[in-house]
Each structure stands twice: as C-alpha cells, then as structure tokens.
Amino acid sequence: MLALRPDRLTGILAGACVVLGLIAWAPRHLPRPGAVHIERPDVVVSVEGQVARPGAYTLPFGARVADLIDAAGGFQPAAARSLVALADPLTDGEVVQVPALMAAAGVERVSLNAASAEALEALPGIGPAIAARIVAHRPFAWVDDLMLVPGIGPRTLERLRPLVAL
Numbered sequence: 001m002l003a004l005r006p007d008r009l010t011g012i013l014a015g016a017c018v019v020l021g022l023i024a025w026a027p028r029h030l031p032r033p034g035a036v037h038i039e040r041p042d043v044v045v046s047v048e049g050q051v052a053r054p055g056a057y058t059l060p061f062g063a064r065v066a067d068l069i070d071a072a073g074g075f076q077p078a079a080a081r082s083l084v085a086l087a088d089p090l091t092d093g094e095v096v097q098v099p100a101l102m103a104a105a106g107v108e109r110v111s112l113n114a115a116s117a118e119a120l121e122a123l124p125g126i127g128p129a130i131a132a133r134i135v136a137h138r139p140f141a142w143v144d145d146l147m148l149v150p151g152i153g154p155r156t157l158e159r160l161r162p163l164v165a166l
Contacts, residue, residue, distance in 0.1 A: 045090045047072045049098035050079035063090050069098070078102070083111050083165040099165035109165045112140045123163055125156050140166055 040061035045068055048054050052073025059067055066086040075081055080101040090096075099109055110119055112134065120131035130151045137149050143161055146152050152160075 041092075043090050043092040043094075045093070046095045047098065048095060050076040050100050051098050052076060059090060064088060065090060065096055068096055080109055080165060083109065083114075085166075097166070107163060109163060111166065112143065112146070112164050113138055113166055124159055126160075142166070 042058050042060055043063060044056060044058050045063075046054075046056045047068050051069060052075075054072065057068060057071045059071065064086065065084060065088045068090060069075060069084070069086065075084075075098065078100045080099045084096075084098055102108060110123060112120075117128070117131040117135050120126055120134050121128055126134070130149065133149045133151060134146070137145075140146065143164060143166065144157070146157050146160065146164075147154070
C-alpha cells in the first residue's frame with residue numbers, strides 16, 4: 001500500500017483547493033459572450049424590361065424577385081411571366097431582366113433554363129447535339145453564358161439573343 005507523506009498530502013489538497021476556487025471564481029469574473037447579432041443590410045437591385053417602372057430599388061435582405069416586381073409596379077401585359085423565376089432570392093447589385101413574351105419576329109421566346117431539348121432544336125442553327133450541350137450546361141445566369149457551350153460562337157449567340165430568355 002502506498003503511504004503519502006503528510007507534506008505531500010498537504011500540497012495535493014492545497015492545489016485541489018486552488019483549482020476548485022478558480023473554477024468557482026471564473027464564471028462570475030470572466031467576460032461572457034454576448035448575444036450574436038447578425039446584420040442584414042438592404043439589397044439594391046435593378047429590374048429591366050417588361051415592368052411598369054424599370055429601375056433600381058432598395059429592398060430588405062431576403063427579398064425575392066416577386067418582391068422586386070411588386071416594387072416596380074408589376075408586369076406589363078407583354079411580359080413573359082413564365083420566364084421569370086419569382087421565388088429566386090435577390091443579391092445586392094443584381095439585375096433582373098423581364099423579357100417580352102414575343103421576340104421581335106412575333107415568335108414566343110424559348111427559355112434556356114427550362115425548355116426541352118426538342119424546343120431548343122427549333123431555334124435557328126441549333127441541332128440535336130448543340131441542344132443537348134445547352135441542356136448539359138444549365139443553369140444559365142445570362143444569355144451570354146451560351147458562349148460557354150461548345151459549338152456556339154459570337155454569331156450564333158447574336159442570332160439567338162432575341163429568341164431566347166432565361
């Protein structure tokens with residue numbers, strides 16, 4: 001059996017008392033973390049195209065495209081409502097395009113992000129292979145993102161621009 005000398009036992013007990021005293025003292029005297037405050041600044045976004053009042057708007061953090069359309073006075077009668085993702089969240093500095101339902105030639109626009117491969121094939125210069133590549137490169141943030149699709153160059157993009165929307 002181990003026997004402790006009295007001076008060692010006293011040292012151990014004194015050390016334990018100091019540690020326990022610090023543990024009891026610390027919560028009352030050390031700084032406590034405060035409540036976390038998350039700042040959510042307003043976003044400034046712009047809307048262009050077929051809305052009553054195009055322009056820049058300041059909306060609260062967490063606003064959606066539908067909130068921006070409401071702030072801009074709603075859609076114009078010629079707007080392609082089905083091509084606008086109303087539930088998308090807005091980010092500061094974003095520009096939302098509201099396209100017309102009909103392209104300049106009186107043809108209904110094709111959605112790059114939602115149209116089937118068959119609908120994309122109906123566009124001039126787009127065959128089955130390029131339509132499949134367009135579908136594979138989704139989603140598109142801008143019509144200009146078509147340049148990332150192999151087989152689409154500047155001339156094809158300019159030919160498609162008035163016929164497509166996001």
